[in-house]
Amino acid sequence: MDRKEELAVGRRLLGHIDGRSTDLAADMFRNKTIAYASRERAVLERDKLFRDRPLLMGLSSRLARPGDYLTEDVVGMPVLLARGADGTVRAFANVCRHRGAPVAEGCGNARAFTCPYHGWTYDLAGRLLGATDKPGFAGLDIAAHGLVPLPATEKHGMIYVRPSIAKPGESLAIDIDAELGDFAASLAALRLEDYVLHSTDRIAPRLNWKFAVDTFLESYHIAHLHRKTIAPYFVGNCCVFDPGGLHGRASFVKNSIEKTRAEPEGERQYLPHIVAIYQLFPNTLLVWQMDHIEIWRTFPRQGDPGVCEVELTLYKPAVTTKPDSYWDKNRDVAIRTVLDEDFPLGERMQIGFESGAADEVVYGRNEPALVHFHQSIRRALGVAA
Ligand code: FES
Numbered sequence: 001m002d003r004k005e006e007l008a009v010g011r012r013l014l015g016h017i018d019g020r021s022t023d024l025a026a027d028m029f030r031n032k033t034i035a036y037a038s039r040e041r042a043v044l045e046r047d048k049l050f051r052d053r054p055l056l057m058g059l060s061s062r063l064a065r066p067g068d069y070l071t072e073d074v075v076g077m078p079v080l081l082a083r084g085a086d087g088t089v090r091a092f093a094n095v096c097r098h099r100g101a102p103v104a105e106g107c108g109n110a111r112a113f114t115c116p117y118h119g120w121t122y123d124l125a126g127r128l129l130g131a132t133d134k135p136g137f138a139g140l141d142i143a144a145h146g147l148v149p150l151p152a153t154e155k156h157g158m159i160y161v162r163p164s165i166a167k168p169g170e171s172l173a174i175d176i177d178a179e180l181g182d183f184a185a186s187l188a189a190l191r192l193e194d195y196v197l198h199s200t201d202r203i204a205p206r207l208n209w210k211f212a213v214d215t216f217l218e219s220y221h222i223a224h225l226h227r228k229t230i231a232p233y234f235v236g237n238c239c240v241f242d243p244g245g246l247h248g249r250a251s252f253v254k255n256s257i258e259k260t261r262a263e264p265e266g267e268r269q270y271l272p273h274i275v276a277i278y279q280l281f282p283n284t285l286l287v288w289q290m291d292h293i294e295i296w297r298t299f300p301r302q303g304d305p306g307v308c309e310v311e312l313t314l315y316k317p318a319v320t321t322k323p324d325s326y327w328d329k330n331r332d333v334a335i336r337t338v339l340d341e342d343f344p345l346g347e348r349m350q351i352g353f354e355s356g357a358a359d360e361v362v363y364g365r366n367e368p369a370l371v372h373f374h375q376s377i378r379r380a381l382g383v384a385a
């Protein structure tokens, strides 16, 4: 969010506080509960929303130095992501070209990857350096047995990967600016390359991945579900929403914004009082959280629409005077609110969706980010309901 956007969003939020209003969607939106519970829908989503699209893997600092790598199974594709000796981030299928074992596990720093099964070794650019039994593999075309590359690109401090094999002749580059559209400049203005990873949490709640996104997209529930925790700090049911293609940005506000009214309008610093949630379609929430970045990534569990895998990473400014205990506290508030309040209720809702008791849910006009998210899903899936 650049300074111009900050002033505009802050002004709109103060206007809503004064008018006891919020941004509204054009209409209420009805969604079939089966969208949260159907196996057929889950397969369509996997193919059209996840395998076919570039997905945010994290900020650049996850792979800060040459040789840094991480592995992750992304909707059924084992991914190995590594920063090469030349500084370039590359992605590969984490599948050994001998007999398919993963060549790396977890994350770390390496000069090469040695498969644990029979010791074939690959460099950071995925090239096979050699097989361990020379006579056994005499005549093997070493150059043709590198790790299979996946489309990957780093830009604006973010790393994107598409978890599917490139078609013959297809470029391995991802056009991140085209992917982000209107939000590319806005995200670049956040200077995400200046944030470093502080913590990583992973959980697997028993709910559909879309609910894990939904729960962040409206502040209507804050005064009710979070009455005893975060509600005193936030202006509930108050949101500024900006669509950007399939993506969207929902900005919520803390009561502390009132302090800014003492300043002349053009000099106000709104960002410390705003939680701006960039909903990066389909599964990522990149959250500007007053003074740091949270990224929530949500993936459907293969074969089960009723379970998802959620990752929260918290990134702090690379230069900060605040002690780690401060960032720990921020992480604790985020994870505890979601784990203790949002997801337990979501797991009960998932049972309701799967029961068939009600065949629809309805998102209100005061939940414009939710309306836009589910409209975007229908557009991307090419379905009418
Ligand atoms: S499977 Fe990797 S060396 Fe055999």
Ligand SMILES: [Fe+2]
Pocket (backbone or CB within 6 Å): 215, 221, 225, 226, 342
């Ligand atoms: Fe919540």
